[in-house]
Amino acid sequence: MRFDIITVLPGLLESPFAHSILQRAQKKDLLEIHVHNLREYANNKHKSVDDYPYGGGSGMVMQIEPFAACIEKLQSEREYDDIIYMTPDGVTLNQQLANELSTVQNIMILCGHYKGIDQRIRDIYVTKEISVGDYVLSGGELPAAIVVDAIARLIPGVLSDETSALSDSFQDGLLDAPLYTRPADWRGHKVPDILLSGHEGKIAAWRDEQQLIRTKERRPDLLND
The missing domain is CATH 3.40.1280.10 (SPOUT methyltransferase, trefoil knot domain)
Structure with a gap:
């Protein structure tokens, strides 16, 4: 391109x-x-x-x-x-x-x-x-x-993980879910247990729910379109 x-x-x-x-x-x-x-x-x-x-x-x-x-x-x-x-x-x-x-x-x-x-x-x-x-x-x-x-960043091969762009905010009309990385506990602020569970289905469901919650709170106009 x-x-x-x-x-x-x-x-x-x-x-x-x-x-x-x-x-x-x-x-x-x-x-x-x-x-x-x-x-x-x-x-x-x-x-x-x-x-x-x-x-x-x-x-x-x-x-x-x-x-x-x-x-x-x-x-x-x-x-x-x-x-x-x-x-x-x-x-x-x-x-x-x-x-x-x-x-x-x-x-x-x-x-x-x-x-x-x-x-x-x-x-x-x-x-x-x-x-x-x-x-x-x-x-x-x-x-x-x-x-x-x-x-x-949407051109195939530009991102090292091509699936990353597909999960960005707005790709499915919603904002992205909260993101976390190590450490799991920082000064008493803990990563949600579900993300540490290893259960892919439950994690996916949690992320879907969080996307909807965040969009309703921050960009309700996206849900009204």
Whole structure:
């Protein structure tokens, strides 16, 4: 699977992709992540990619020409299943969407900055608009990293235990059950006896019950959907 990310701040994306699971996935050739500096496609000597908005107002808007040049160059090299724009007014990322996106081959992600990008880029090139929550960040780089991480861990072979992702929160519409490890007794705080019993059927039933209890307490909206 390949991700191409377009940004004015490529340095912001160096660390998230250079460690842990995503680093190992790239080393095993299960995943390619390419970050493209939008300023390289600017058509002026100062390499600026933003300008004042038509109609007035505060802030700056990212111009159409650098984005179009970069997108079209990438499209000339391969076909993309989706071109995603990270924006607070997009559809909220959830596990179902991550599952769907993990089945495709090539994804391009556009990172906005300043006040946002020229609407014509969204109208002409973008196939999906995704938000990571009802809040505003300084740019789309951190949301892009979140999207890549959420998708990549679902690719077969990326996780050492492929069944792990199947038991994550939200995969079955519920939050995960409480988790414990050694020691069994820490300062009088003990692991539930059922988890030490070795009875797989009873443990599975306990986990199912705890998932339901935790979801009712913390995210009852998931049960109402």
